[in-house]
Amino acid sequence: MPVQTIASTASVELGPAAALSCRECGERFDLGPIFACTSCFGPLEIAYELPQGDPEELRRRIEAGPESIWRYAPLLPVPADVAGKPNLNPGFTKLVKADNLARELGVTGELFVKDDSGNPTHSFKDRVVAIAVEAARAFGFTTLSCSSTGNLAGAVGAAAARAGLRSCVFIPHDLEQGKVVMAAVYGGELVGIEGNYDAVNRFCSELIGDPLGEGWGFVNVNLRPYYAEGSKTLAYEICEQLGWRLPDQIVIPIASGSQLTKIDKGLQELIALGLVEDRPYKIFGAQAEGCSPVSAAFKAGHDVVRPVKPDTIAKSLAIGNPADGPYVLDIARRTGGAVEDVTDEQIVDAIKLLARTEGIFAETAGGVTVGVTRKLIEAGVLDPSLTTVVLNTGDGLKTLDAVAPTTGPTATIRPSLDAFRDAGLAL
Ligand SMILES: *Cc1c(COP(=O)(O)O)cnc(C)c1O
Numbered sequence: 001m002p003v004q005t006i007a008s009t010a011s012v013e014l015g016p017a018a019a020l021s022c023r024e025c026g027e028r029f030d031l032g033p034i035f036a037c038t039s040c041f042g043p044l045e046i047a048y049e050l051p052q053g054d055p056e057e058l059r060r061r062i063e064a065g066p067e068s069i070w071r072y073a074p075l076l077p078v079p080a081d082v083a084g085k086p087n088l089n090p091g092f093t094k095l096v097k098a099d100n101l102a103r104e105l106g107v108t109g110e111l112f113v114k115d116d117s118g119n120p121t122h123s124f125k126d127r128v129v130a131i132a133v134e135a136a137r138a139f140g141f142t143t144l145s146c147s148s149t150g151n152l153a154g155a156v157g158a159a160a161a162r163a164g165l166r167s168c169v170f171i172p173h174d175l176e177q178g179k180v181v182m183a184a185v186y187g188g189e190l191v192g193i194e195g196n197y198d199a200v201n202r203f204c205s206e207l208i209g210d211p212l213g214e215g216w217g218f219v220n221v222n223l224r225p226y227y228a229e230g231s232k233t234l235a236y237e238i239c240e241q242l243g244w245r246l247p248d249q250i251v252i253p254i255a256s257g258s259q260l261t262k263i264d265k266g267l268q269e270l271i272a273l274g275l276v277e278d279r280p281y282k283i284f285g286a287q288a289e290g291c292s293p294v295s296a297a298f299k300a301g302h303d304v305v306r307p308v309k310p311d312t313i314a315k316s317l318a319i320g321n322p323a324d325g326p327y328v329l330d331i332a333r334r335t336g337g338a339v340e341d342v343t344d345e346q347i348v349d350a351i352k353l354l355a356r357t358e359g360i361f362a363e364t365a366g367g368v369t370v371g372v373t374r375k376l377i378e379a380g381v382l383d384p385s386l387t388t389v390v391l392n393t394g395d396g397l398k399t400l401d402a403v404a405p406t407t408g409p410t411a412t413i414r415p416s417l418d419a420f421r422d423a424g425l426a427l
């Protein structure tokens, strides 16, 4: 595995982050821009020295913090003064009590939508990128980069612009126009690769190992252990917004599976810190049928995930070889949850259902979670009498193509009262 060290990492100041540790063999490494264990090639993650002491005091400190992910800085691999640096201050998005949707789905308990379309570049990716930017600064990287299914490219472009870093991001050449424009508008380099996401990702891994990639921080490759921790903030926010309470069930989309695994890590930390009561919760993973390797493995009872070639309108989730797939399977099974998938048609229906009931226009990934929620309730897998949180991780304006063919004006008329009457629109 290539190991890059730009700055000396001995003096790296990233708050409570103490070391990197291997998720497979537990070996520990100094904080640095590395992502795989040198002994067993397992993925590395951050090991913390989390705050000790009175949970009440920590809760008060968090509540007094900024209305962004930085209120949780004591639990993240970032310097203590992070909120004062130029960044996009993502997070603290709305947790919407979705009573209308609950009625439609036959949910008798409380149903919430965690709406991450409210982030600065309109997807959950701003959370993970904000953490990666701090790591890039700490390690002295001058170019911020990524392989992206779309949303990440925009989030990296915007965050780099604000932080004063150069950016050069890589996307599959055939993405939705909304995502291409959003990735390009912040002024960094945007490179379309002739191939799917998995090909883009392989290319980036090669570039990291080559002198051509020197000084480059790839947020989801060599900075991945830091980047991934940003997803914990979804768990923190959901619990805080529920009044420091765990939900009973959470439905989370799966691309690489990173977000799902780190939401579980975040919930476990809140329990360990005494910030929420230790009660069981179930985690459900959601995929599109056209890219459902984790769902297929879950249903077959397998521990390994067999890669697939994606073919779905849910392009932000179209990772055919999900790095965290096996960990997702562990979590779904350990918590008593499940992994399920829905067709493209069900995704479109679910986008419209959420829009019609709650006034939330989700991107295709939100259609996947709402669609899977509906399917799991109908199958009796998800308990409709409990407190359930469904994630919407992106904005429908970025995936207009998904709904445009089946959405449009109710009528087109001449500007006259007669024409209006004839159209049958009056009460
Ligand atoms: C990236 C992304 C996800 C989750 O990705 P993971 O790789 O599983 O962490 C979910 N929704 C949207 C809209 C995304 O862009």
Ligand SMILES: [Zn+2]
Pocket: 022, 023, 024, 025, 026, 027, 037, 038, 039, 040, 041, 042
């Ligand atoms: Zn290892």
